Amino acid sequence: MPIEHPVRISGPDGAPPETAAIRLIALLPTGWRATLHDCHDRTATLTLTVPDGVEPPAVDGALDDILANPVLRGWSRS
Secondary structure: OOEEEEEEEEOOOOOOHHHHHHHHHHOOOOOOEEEEEEEEOOEEEEEEEEOOOOOHHHHHHHHHHHHOOHHHOOOEEO
């Protein structure tokens, strides 16, 4: 059964959170899904749905790798 993980990212002033959310979603591993809940000011809130067996530390590591991508420079989990 898939597992859901809440995620909130924040970025620099003036950076559009909608664009960051789309970029994050585009970089998710195969088989992962995302639901975008809210974009406001400098933050985006999503829920990631990952395949059964993917442990929280692996989700965190994948998110850290994605946020290290140059297209998401300045964005971090909050």
